[in-house]
Amino acid sequence: MKKYLTLIFLFFYFSVDAQSVNTYLDKIRNNPAKLTAFFSQMPKGGDLHHHYSGSVYAETFIKYVIEKDYFLNKQTLEVNNRKTSEDENWTKFSTLEKDGQLSEYKFRLLQKWSIKDYNQVSIPSDKQFFETFPNFSIASRNDVETGLLEIKKRAIDEHVSYIETTFFSPACGRTDDVSLQFDPKLQVVLKEKNVTHCQAILDTVYGELIKKDIISCADNFSANTITKTHSSLHIDDDLFTMRYQTYTVRTFEATEVFKRLLSAFDAASKNPLIVGVNILSPENNDIAMRDYWLHMQMFRYLHMKYPGVKYSMHAGELTLGLVKPEELNWHINAAVFDAGASRIGHGVDMPYETNSYALMNYMKKKGIAVEINLSSNEFILKVKEGRHPVTLYKEFQVPIVISSDDAGVLRTNLTEQYVLLANRYPEFTYQDIKEIVYNSIKYSFIKEPDIKQKLTAKLDKDFIQFEKLILVTSKMEH
Known part of the structure; x- marks a missing residue:
């Protein structure tokens, strides 16, 4: 009886705490500085829609290429570890420093390798965003250790205890003969939209790729690049845990997309550190749009081969004006119903999706969470405030997680995403936001139950301390 009364008291005590914190949050909703202080200290659980290379700040990559004394093309700002031509514009960073020009070019690289000082005029915002990645790939691929440790340190400073980052994908050998044989056949089946015929062709392609030693390539990637x-x-300690997603790229021809997806699924099926699979690159790319149905069929096929592998899919990262209206009404539907996605990344075109109410009810029923990326959607798609579907997802009780996407390129962090959520959408109470934080662990792809339990217990403890802090703060203001 005594234990029962203690539990009632604790429940009442923490409910009162949460209500008081909610009152304080409502009081500061229109003050971004106070919101930033609030959310900087709030435990945030996990960041589930996260890209390693896009999350490292450009300053880190620039420091690396300068220390390596790589070559810079002063006209194009291309960086390489060797001269690619006799063009007189190529010069070493050490020469720039000697000539007193290093600071100028560091600043210009910062603008090219991120959205810093973007003027909304020079080029489209989505082009500015996606073109940063190949620019700094020489650093992001060669200085992985520094990048991962920077991400970890920033996460701990932000009270983020888990990151599920999209890292690298297996770099397997060329399979041109398979592509030449099957790409035309897959284009034919694409026009037919015949699921049975498509699955049969994919089964044949699968057999041919297995002969090409794709599995040993995936094993090597798993052991050497990840583990x-x-x-x-x-990386893992009492304060922080990281897991990895691998992926395919949707802008290649069909057989190459499938090959990379197969190696990704196989790697994820064997390594507890690789918790999921994704599909990347601009969704409105010509090939990505043309082959979207095929890509969904590939996920469907490989799910049957690897039923234990979970996958999140960039789907519905589209808006009116970016593509034709008829292309806005089926991508999330296909990702959910055809491909069987475990989570949806972005999901911005939901208001345009065919039977969107039924789709969201299904996502709620099946526990298919949506990864909301407010800064990313605002910059790339120009979708923000009332045009963003986050409140629509809330109304239909679709599980929501808040993520940072590419914080380094976007010059933001996870804290800012919660500031935007609270400031722009007063429908989200403190209790709603707290549930979103717990969702980031609940809907993560972590394979080890004890790790999930540990992270959830850490959240419990951290929220108690946070709510006590806010109660003291709110009393001081009276």
Whole structure:
């Protein structure tokens, strides 16, 4: 009886705490500085829609290429570890420093390798965003250790205890003969939209790719790129845990997309550190749009081969004006019903989707969470405030997680995403936001139950301390 009364007291005490915190949050909703202080200290659980290379700040990559004394093309701002031509514009960073020009070019690289000082005029915002990645790939691929440790440190400073980052994908050998044989056949089946015929062709392609040693390539990637790197850096500790998604790229021809997806699924099926699979690159790319149905069929096929592998899919990262209206009404539907996605990344075109109410009810029923990326959607798609479907998802009780996407390129962090949510959408109470934080662990792809339990217990403890802090703060203001 005594234990029962203690539980009632604790429930009442923490409910009172949460209500008081909600009152304080409502009081500061229109003050971004106070919101930033509030959310900087709030435990945030996990960041589930996160890209390694896009999350490292450009300053880190620039420091790397300068220390390596790479070559810079002063006209194009291309960076390379060797001269690619006799063009007189190519010069070493050490020469720039000697000539007193290093600061100028560091600043110009910062603008090219991120959205810093973007003027809304020079080029489209989506082009500015996506073109940053190849520009700094020489650093993001060669200085992985520094990047991952920077991400970890920033996460701990922000009270983020888990990151599920999209990292690299297996770099398997060329399979041109398979592509030449099957790409035309897959284009024919694409026009037919015949699921049975498509699955049969994919089964044949699968058999041909298996003969090409794709599996050993995936095993090598798993052991050397993931496990070795993760272990050597001691990423996991009492304060922080990281897991990885691997992926395919949707802008290649069909057989290459499938090959990369197969190696990704196989790697994820064997390594507890690789918790999921994704599909990347601009959704409105010509090939990505043309082959979207095929890509969904590939996920469907590989789900049957690897039923234990979970996958999140960039789907519905589209808006009116970016593509034709008829292309806005089926991508999330296809990702959910055809491909069987475990989570949806972005989901911005939901208001345009055919039978969107039924689709969201299904997502609620099946626990298919949507990864909301407010800064990313605002910059790339120009979708913000009332045009963003986040409140629509809330109304239909679709599980929501708040994520940062590419914080380095976007010059933001996870804290800012919660500031935007609270400031722009007063429908989200403190209790709603707290549930979103817990969702980031609940709907993560972490394979080990004990890790999920540990992270959830840490959230419990951290929220108690946070709510006590806010109660003291709110009393001081009276």
